[in-house]
Amino acid sequence: MDRPQILVLGTGGTIAGSARSATGQSYGAGELSLEAMIGDVSSLALDAQLLPRTIAQIGSQDIGWSEWDALHREIVRAQNDPAIAGVIVTHGTDTAEETAYLLDLTLPAGKPVALVGAMRPADMVGSDGMRNFANAVRLVSDEDAAGRGVMVVMGDTVFAASDIRKASTSNIDAFRGFPRGPIARVTPSSLDWFAPAHRDAIQPRFDWPQKLPRVAILTAGAGMDAKPLEALLSIGCKGIVIAGMGQGNAPRVVLEALAKAVRAGVPVVRSARVDEGMVDRNVEVDDDTFGFVAARSLGPAKARIMLMLLIANGITDPARIQDAFDRP
Structure with missing residues (x-):
């Protein structure tokens, strides 16, 4: 052979x-x-x-x-x-x-x-x-x-x-x-x-893009204000991933600034800066009101990759983005 x-x-x-x-x-x-x-x-x-x-x-x-x-x-x-x-x-x-x-x-x-x-x-x-x-x-x-x-x-x-x-x-x-x-x-x-193959004959989830948009990870910290977010938006970020405290939380002033970014058409995904765990919707943060997306099982690095691909494929609506993050 x-x-x-x-x-x-x-x-x-x-x-x-x-x-x-x-x-x-x-x-x-x-x-x-x-x-x-x-x-x-x-x-x-x-x-x-x-x-x-x-x-x-x-x-x-x-x-x-x-x-x-x-x-x-x-x-x-x-x-x-x-x-x-x-x-x-x-x-x-x-x-x-x-x-x-x-x-x-x-x-x-x-x-x-x-x-x-x-x-x-x-x-x-x-x-x-x-x-x-x-x-x-x-x-x-x-x-x-x-x-x-x-x-x-x-x-x-x-x-x-x-x-x-x-x-x-x-x-x-x-x-x-x-x-x-x-x-x-x-x-x-x-x-x-440990288990059978789970993706046999499944095509790629996303087309390969011509380029990837600028998406930044913003790490939340005690006592921070909205200035770092403003700086990221000023350089043309098309999406933001917040590496938040606990289940993706951040100071109120930062959440309000992120909600403003969502209203301006910039998708925001909440992930966690902690090592492991799920980030679910509407636990500590009112995602429905703010328009945020919960990263679920993805940490900040992979949440950024997912969000870049979604935006590159023309998907910017928070509900559609949430559907993508909910999919295993």
């Missing part, structure tokens, strides 16, 4: 990082070329043909529209190529949840697509990159990986793009899932799914 062909799209990140010291903390993200990393992986004798293609060599804090557009284009091309079994994207961990979710919302749930990263660079003691990569190869080579949307592989854990978030700055076990936990456990030689 021929080995599966897997397209590997490199963007940089810690998985391609170079440490200043094998036992220190400082490192440079994206300094190792994808070809060099694939060369190291070849020593693992994985049962796959890896086809490397570099998109960028940057830290994921610098990921933006040009890299997203290139990734989407290359993945669509791979999905239409019968010779390609699946796609792996090497990516920094800081914004992995945003890239994964953006791709998940705009790609068909056909051939498997997995983002993989690392919490320690390749030449640091205890590096996790090569094992994570080997796990990703095992994942996308599996016949049952199709129909699950975009996934993220970290450690021996597989998360759905809609659930994953980075919950620790530096721990090796840095990622969590909400509202679901992991959807599978994987090692280079084994894979255990």
Whole structure:
């Protein structure tokens, strides 16, 4: 049996990082070329043909529209190529949840697509990159990986793009899932799914846009006023996500300023700055009166991605936006 062909799209990140010291903390993200990393992986004798293609060599804090557009284009091309079994994207961990979710919302749930990263660079003691990569190869080579949307592989854990978030700055076990936990456990030689595929034959939720509108995240804090919001609106923000206290709350003066923005045609989504939990409608804040949207299970980063795609697809009515956030 021929080995599966897997397209590997490199963007940089810690998985391609170079440490200043094998036992220190400082490192440079994206300094190792994808070809060099694939060369190291070849020593693992994985049962796959890896086809490397570099998109960028940057830290994921610098990921933006040009890299997203290139990734989407290359993945669509791979999905239409019968010779390609699946796609792996090497990516920094800081914004992995945003890239994964953006791709998940705009790609068909056909051939498997997995983002993989690392919490320690390749030449640091205890590096996790090569094992994570080997796990990703095992994942996308599996016949049952199709129909699950975009996934993220970290450690021996597989998360759905809609659930994953980075919950620790530096721990090796840095990622969590909400509202679901992991959807599978994987090692280079084994894979255990926890549930059947849930998106088989479902087309993308959104068309890929020509560009994404400016949407900002405003973090609520005690004693704040409306000036930060006014500044964001003055630079042309088309939508606002509030990372609020508790269930997405904010000082009254900020809520009133946000309601004014809604009346001016700028959608506002309430999410929470806390690590985990649902943000429901009309709990602490009167969403019906203010015209706000409750982010439900999405944290601020993914709520921003969702709102950008909605606005880019011409959806700005709060009721329609709420329907999109209510959909699992």
